[in-house]
Amino acid sequence: MRKQIAAANWKMNLTIEEAEQLMNEILEAKIFLEPQQQAVFAVPFPYLINIKNKIGEQPNFFVAAQNCASEKSGAYTGETSAQMINSININYVLIGHSERREYYNETNEILTKKINLALANNLNPIFCCGESLKIREGNSQNEFVQNQLKESLFHLAAGEINKIIIAYEPIWAIGTGLTASSLQAQEMHAHIRKVLVDKYGEEISKTISILYGGSVKAANALEIFSQPDVDGGLVGGASLNAQEFITIIKSLKKINCPIN
Ligand code: PEP
Numbered sequence: 001m002r003k004q005i006a007a008a009n010w011k012m013n014l015t016i017e018e019a020e021q022l023m024n025e026i027l028e029a030k031i032f033l034e035p036q037q038q039a040v041f042a043v044p045f046p047y048l049i050n051i052k053n054k055i056g057e058q059p060n061f062f063v064a065a066q067n068c069a070s071e072k073s074g075a076y077t078g079e080t081s082a083q084m085i086n087s088i089n090i091n092y093v094l095i096g097h098s099e100r101r102e103y104y105n106e107t108n109e110i111l112t113k114k115i116n117l118a119l120a121n122n123l124n125p126i127f128c129c130g131e132s133l134k135i136r137e138g139n140s141q142n143e144f145v146q147n148q149l150k151e152s153l154f155h156l157a158a159g160e161i162n163k164i165i166i167a168y169e170p171i172w173a174i175g176t177g178l179t180a181s182s183l184q185a186q187e188m189h190a191h192i193r194k195v196l197v198d199k200y201g202e203e204i205s206k207t208i209s210i211l212y213g214g215s216v217k218a219a220n221a222l223e224i225f226s227q228p229d230v231d232g233g234l235v236g237g238a239s240l241n242a243q244e245f246i247t248i249i250k251s252l253k254k255i256n257c258p259i260n
Contacts, residue, residue: 006040032060033252035060037253068114071117094234109152115152128167129148164208166209189230210230221248
C-alpha cells in the first residue's frame with residue numbers, strides 16, 4: 001500500500017519560538033497515524049534539528065528540508081548540501097517547489113541534479129510539479145506536467161523512482177485561496193499515474209505517492225484526499241495554524257473509513 005502523507009511547508013515563516021510553539025500544539029493533539037500514513041514538516045533550515053528533536057519518537061512524524069544544493073560540496077556560499085541534510089538525520093527534502101522554480105530559476109535540468117544528490121544521500125525527495133494559470137487556460141497542463149516529470153525524473157531506474165514522492169501543485173492554486181476542484185486534482189493525478197505506468201509499469205507506479213498542493217485547508221482536505229489517486233497533500237498557509245493542520249493530518253485517518 002502506498003504512503004498517505006500530510007506534508008507541511010512552512011516556507012520562510014516563523015521565528016524559532018513561534019515554530020516550537022506550533023509544533024508543541026500539533027504534538028499535544030497526540031495523533032497516532034496508521035502505519036502507511038505520515039506527517040512531514042518541511043521547516044526552515046535553522047530549525048531542522050530543533051523540530052526533529054521536538055518530534056522525538058512520535059511515530060510516523062518526519063522532518064523535511066525545503067531545498068538542497070544542486071552541487072555536491074565545496075565553494076557554494078550559502079548553499080546546503082543533501083549530504084549535510086542527511087548528516088543531521090533528516091529523511092525528506094522538497095525539490096522543485098514552484099517558488100524555487102520561479103524566483104530562483106530552477107530548471108528541470110538543475111532539479112535532475114538535486115534529485116540525484118538527494119537519492120545518493122538517502123533523502124526521500126518530494127518532487128513538486130504543476131502548471132501556471134496560462135498553461136491551464138491553454139489546456140496543455142497534461143503535456144506540461146508530463147514534461148516536468150520526464151526531464152527531471154525519468155532517468156531514474158525502477159529501484160529509484162519508488163523513493164520519490166510527487167506533489168502536484170497547480171501554481172494558480174498556491175497561496176491564492178483558489179483550490180483545484182477534487183475532480184481537477186483527481187484528473188491530473190490519474191494522468192500522472194498513467195505517465196508513470198507507461199514508463200515504469202503498473203506494479204511500481206501504484207507504490208508511488210502523489211500529493212496534491214494548492215490551498216488545502218481543514219475544510220477541503222478530506223474531500224481532496226479521498227480521491228482515488230490523491231495520496232495526501234502538501235500544505236503551505238494552512239500548515240502554519242495548529243488547529244488547521246491537526247485537522248488536515250486527521251483527514252488522512254478518515255480516508256480509509258467507509259463512512260467519513
Ligand atoms: C505550497 O506552498 O506548497 C502550497 C501548496 O501553499 P498553499 O497551501 O498556501 O497554497
